[in-house]
Amino acid sequence: MTDAQIFSLDEMPPITSWLSDMDGVLVREEHAIDGAQEFLDTLHELELPFLVFTNNSIYTPRDLSARLEHSGLRVPEERIWTSALATAAFLTQQSPNSSAYVIGEAGLTTALHEAGYVMTENNPEYVVLGETRSYDFNAITRAVRFIEAGAKFIATNPDTTGPSDDGILPATGSVAAMITKATGRKPYFVGKPNSIMLRAGLNKLGVHSEVTALIGDRLDTDVQAGIEAGLRTFLVLSGSTKKEDIKNFPFRPYGTKDSIADMIEVVKENYERAKEEGTLEVTKKEEK
Numbered sequence: 001m002t003d004a005q006i007f008s009l010d011e012m013p014p015i016t017s018w019l020s021d022m023d024g025v026l027v028r029e030e031h032a033i034d035g036a037q038e039f040l041d042t043l044h045e046l047e048l049p050f051l052v053f054t055n056n057s058i059y060t061p062r063d064l065s066a067r068l069e070h071s072g073l074r075v076p077e078e079r080i081w082t083s084a085l086a087t088a089a090f091l092t093q094q095s096p097n098s099s100a101y102v103i104g105e106a107g108l109t110t111a112l113h114e115a116g117y118v119m120t121e122n123n124p125e126y127v128v129l130g131e132t133r134s135y136d137f138n139a140i141t142r143a144v145r146f147i148e149a150g151a152k153f154i155a156t157n158p159d160t161t162g163p164s165d166d167g168i169l170p171a172t173g174s175v176a177a178m179i180t181k182a183t184g185r186k187p188y189f190v191g192k193p194n195s196i197m198l199r200a201g202l203n204k205l206g207v208h209s210e211v212t213a214l215i216g217d218r219l220d221t222d223v224q225a226g227i228e229a230g231l232r233t234f235l236v237l238s239g240s241t242k243k244e245d246i247k248n249f250p251f252r253p254y255g256t257k258d259s260i261a262d263m264i265e266v267v268k269e270n271y272e273r274a275k276e277e278g279t280l281e282v283t284k285k286e287e288k
Contacts (some may be wrong), residue, residue: 013274013277014271014280015266016207018049018050018215018267019201019212019231020260021215021222023217024217024235024236025069026052028238028239033259036260039264042228046268046271049205049206049207051079052080053080053157054223057130057131059105060084060107060110060129061077061085063107073124076223081194083157084111084130087111087190088112099120100127101119102127103128103135103139107130108128116142125155127143129172131157135170143179144267147179154190155187155189157189158191159173176189198226212231214231215234215260217236219241227251234254234266255259
């Protein structure tokens with residue numbers, strides 16, 4: 001029996017594809033963070049594959065693209081990856097062209113419809129719970145009864161609260177906890193920190209984890225998901241995490257920066273290294 005060889009993250013190939021969280025990294029309270037558009041422009045100019053991802057399942061990528069543009073950021077809808085899209089991709093792999101009882105908004109229902117799912121109240125295989133602006137007690141009751149009858153329970157993301165102009169709102173994780181209490185059945189959460197959301201994003205881009213990095217503002221969701229997906233992770237301090245918080249976690253990001261503006265130079269440095277080492281064209285071919 002031989003000892004397995006352990007590689008340092010610094011020994012991995014240059015980073016030539018990027019995953020970036022949205023809130024706290026590119027935007028904060030619907031305002032673009034300084035340097036965000038320059039970062040996106042750099043990725044575009046260098047023709048590097050990237051995705052902007054979010055646990056928000058309310059909006060379609062087209063909706064989010066329009067909302068980002070209102071904030072001053074230009075992100076094509078095909079570059080946006082949501083927990084709703086990841087959920088649809090997961091269900092397609094698990095049980096193609098099946099049926100679901102869905103609690104959620106257009107982002108989730110559209111993703112499931114485009115994945116070939118039938119939304120029904122007649123003996124669904126799955127109950128799928130996502131974010132919604134107003135949870136209906138009757139809908140939750142039906143979900144409980146379907147789960148009791150044997151439907152599998154899936155939720156887009158585990159976030160327990162979400163922001164609003166008037167304060168926090170109960171989110172998917174809170175409603176899922178109520179259904180779990182009533183049924184004794186816990187959902188399978190697809191969104192971060194589950195790394196499956198990121199791996200589905202890698203599949204969409206057609207790139208490998210060893211040449212991909214993730215940028216996020218939270219250790220307990222973004223960085224954890226990135227580490228578990230085998231990515232190098234960069235924590236930016238423009239969102240909910242302070243530098244002194246890092247010591248409270250049993251894992252560390254690969255790098256820590258003040259904001260997305262500081263990532264522009266990192267992107268360029270990795271691009272130049274990839275050109276020198278001849279790995280850049282391989283990444284571009286994989287994306288195509």
